[in-house]
Amino acid sequence: MNLLDSFRRQITPVHPDGYLFIAIAAAISLALFFLYAPLGWLGLGLTLWCAYFFRDPPRLTPRDDAIVVAPADGAVAYAGPSVPPPELGLGPDALPRVSIFMSIFDAHVNRAPVSGRISKIIYRPGLFLNADLDKASQDNERNGLVIDALQGRVGVVQIAGLIARRIRCFVAAGEAIEAGERFGLIRFGSRLDVYLPPSARLLVGVGARSVAGETIIADFHAGPPRTFKLS
Secondary structure (H helix, E strand, C coil), rough: CHHHHHHHHCCEEECHHHHHHHHHHHHHHHHHHHCHHHHHHHHHHHHHHHHHCCCCCCCEEEECCEEECCCCCCCEEEEEEECCHHHHHCCCEEEEEEEEEECCCCCEEEEEECCEEEEEEECCCCCCCCCCCHHHHHHHHHEEEEEECCHHHHEEEEEECCCEEEEEEECCHHHECCCCEEEEECCEEEEEECCCEEEEEEECCCCEEEEEEEEEEECCCCCCCCCCCCC
């Protein structure tokens, strides 16, 4: 491997959704440099942060239909039983739920937690409370997906936050999706909830850090932990 190839491998790609924001920040920075250089340097810092926020690093997803991978980078804010939002159609009973809070410093590209077919996508307007609060799951603006997986129906909910005002979803109902596949993005600072079938065993707790598409947050194995094949 030559030096150029090595350098390219170290560069984290930027998601196309970030191009406009980076360009705007760069244009503002250039104007500020002409007006007052110290402000220009602040603008440059903002431009670099935009590029960092919209990063879309490649991920190596474990392949096993009996596991659930994290749909987002961030910190686990909740792990336990919870009644899913009614629009998902998952029933009135509490299901295992994992909530992952994404700060403005986390990568915000969302990835499918399981493989299956998307049976429905439901957008619901709402409030913009701090996404770290538990009541944000019920009160905030959100976009929900239901994935018909081998182990049952899995609900994935993109939740807007205090700063996040734009939920992006790249997939459509009826499409097949693979675990670890990109399906959406939220800007800036937000939360992902995953509702799992009753038989799921949660493997993470509050405060744990997750990596989208890689961290195993739950499984359906009754026995001891297994070794999983990576794609």
